[in-house]
Amino acid sequence: MKRVIITDYFNNPDIEQHVFGDQVEVICLNEENEKNFPNTINDADAILVWHAILTEKTFKKIKNCKTIVRYGVGIDNVDFISARNFGINFANTPDYGIHEVADTTCSMITALSRKIFLYNSKCKNYSKGWQENVLNPIKRSTEHNLGIIGAGRIGSAVALRMKAFGMNVAIYDPYVSNGYEKTLGVTRFESLNDILKYSSIISIHAHPLNKETKGMVNEDFVNHMNDGTIFINTARGKIVDKLDTLYNGLISGKLDSIGLDVLPDEPPLTTEKLIMAWKDTSNPISSRIIITPHTAFYTPSSWKEMRIKAAQNIN
Numbered sequence: 001m002k003r004v005i006i007t008d009y010f011n012n013p014d015i016e017q018h019v020f021g022d023q024v025e026v027i028c029l030n031e032e033n034e035k036n037f038p039n040t041i042n043d044a045d046a047i048l049v050w051h052a053i054l055t056e057k058t059f060k061k062i063k064n065c066k067t068i069v070r071y072g073v074g075i076d077n078v079d080f081i082s083a084r085n086f087g088i089n090f091a092n093t094p095d096y097g098i099h100e101v102a103d104t105t106c107s108m109i110t111a112l113s114r115k116i117f118l119y120n121s122k123c124k125n126y127s128k129g130w131q132e133n134v135l136n137p138i139k140r141s142t143e144h145n146l147g148i149i150g151a152g153r154i155g156s157a158v159a160l161r162m163k164a165f166g167m168n169v170a171i172y173d174p175y176v177s178n179g180y181e182k183t184l185g186v187t188r189f190e191s192l193n194d195i196l197k198y199s200s201i202i203s204i205h206a207h208p209l210n211k212e213t214k215g216m217v218n219e220d221f222v223n224h225m226n227d228g229t230i231f232i233n234t235a236r237g238k239i240v241d242k243l244d245t246l247y248n249g250l251i252s253g254k255l256d257s258i259g260l261d262v263l264p265d266e267p268p269l270t271t272e273k274l275i276m277a278w279k280d281t282s283n284p285i286s287s288r289i290i291i292t293p294h295t296a297f298y299t300p301s302s303w304k305e306m307r308i309k310a311a312q313n314i315n
Contacts (some may be wrong), residue, residue: 004314005044007052008032009071015304016048019311025111034058038089041056059086069093069313071306072297074236076209076211091313094207095153096306097297101261102157104296105203105234111290112230113144115200118257121287137228137264139200142166147199150191150235151176151184155205159184170198173206179313192216196224203232204239215241222249230257237262247274250285276281 004020006013006028011270013026031037032052041047042061047054050071055215059065059082070078070092080090111117115138125272144167148155151173159169170187172195181188189195196202202225206213217233217240225231231249233240240246242264242310268275278289297306 002045003043004048004311005029005041005051006048007037007041007054009032009050010307013080014256016247016311019308037061044212048310048314049078050292051077054083056082059083062086062088066200067091067314069310071310073147073207074209076236083176093306093313096122096309097299097302098153098157100299100302101154101234101296102161104261104292105158105205105232105259106161106165108232108261108290109146109201109203110165112257112259112288113139113141115257117290118287121281123236130131140166142168144168144200145170145180145198146201146203147172147189147195148186148203148205149173149195150205150207151180152205152207154207154234155203156184158203158205159186165199170195175195192221193224196221196229197226199229200226200234201230204235206239209238212241215239217241218243219245219248222246222254225249225254227253230256230258231256232259234259234261237266237294240264241275241313243268243272247272250274250277250288257290259290261292262294263291264272269272 002024004026006026008031009058010029011028013028017026027040029037034052034054034057037058044062044065046067047065048069048071054068065088067082067089068078073092073094078090080092083090115135146162146167146169148159148171152169159171165170170189171181172189172192189198222245244253246258275281277285278291281288
C-alpha cells in the first residue's frame with residue numbers, strides 16, 4: 001500500500017484520504033520541525049507539507065518518495081532544488097483561494113481609500129459636531145491610480161474588480177507576456193519606479209518569495225512612492241524588509257495608510273513600533289493601519305479546495 005505523509009498542521013486527513021481512496025495510507029505527523037519527524041516518514045511515497053521546512057536532512061531519509069507537494073502558493077520552506085537532486089519532484093498549489101484573497105485586497109483598498117476605519121474611530125469621540133472629523137485629502141475612486149505589482153491570478157482578479165470601481169489600474173510584472181495588459185484593459189509599466197511614480201495605491205501580489213522579491217519593499221521603495229500612498233500586501237510577508245519601513249513611511253507621510261494580511265514575522269513582535277501603534281487606539285496612526293492574521297485566503301470552501309488540489313497534485 002502506498003503511503004502519503006502530511007507533515008504538519010493537519011491531524012485529520014479525511015479530505016486527502018477521500019481523494020486518494022482506500023489504496024493509499026495517509027498519515028499526519030502534526031510536526032513542523034523536521035528534526036522531530038518520526039521514522040514513519042522514511043517510508044513515504046509522497047509528502048504533503050504546509051509550514052514545515054524541508055531540507056536535505058529529510059530528503060536523505062525518504063528513499064521511496066517521488067513527490068513533495070506544498071499546500072499553498074509559497075515555495076520558500078522547501079529546498080526544492082536539493083529535492084530534485086534526490087529525484088524528488090516538487091509542486092505547490094497556486095490556484096486556490098483566488099476569490100478570497102482578491103476580495104480581501106479590494107476590501108482593504110476601499111476601506112482605506114474611503115477612510116472607513118479612520119471615521120469609525122474618530123466619530124466615537126466627537127465633541128463639537130457629528131461631522132467635525134470630515135477629513136481631507138480624500139479621493140473618489142476615479143481619482144485613484146492603483147498600481148498592482150504581480151499580475152498573476154490574484155493580481156489580475158484585483159485589477160478587474162477595482163476597474164469596476166472606476167479606478168485607473170496599472171500593472172508591473174516582468175514575467176507576464178507583452179500584451180497581457182490589453183486582456184485586462186489596464187496600463188503596463190516596465191519598471192518598478194515608474195509604477196510607484198504613477199500610483200496613489202500600491203498592492204503587492206508577487207507571490208514567489210525569491211532573491212528578487214524578498215525585502216523588495218524597503219526604504220528606497222517607499223521613498224519612490226508618491227506622498228500619501230495607500231499600501232496593501234496580501235502576498236508574502238517578507239517582501240517587506242521590516243515593519244519599521246512601513247512605520248517610518250506612515251510617520252513621514254509617504255504612506256497614507258496600510259493594509260497587511262502578511263507580515264515579515266508571524267506573529268509579529270509586540271515590541272515593533274508599527275504593532276504598538278496599531279494596538280494603541282489613542283495613537284493617531286492606529287486607524288490608518290489594518291492587519292489581519294494571514295487569513296485572506298480563508299473560507300471553508302477555499303480551505304477544502306486547497307487540500308483537494310494539493311492531494312490531486314500527487315495523484
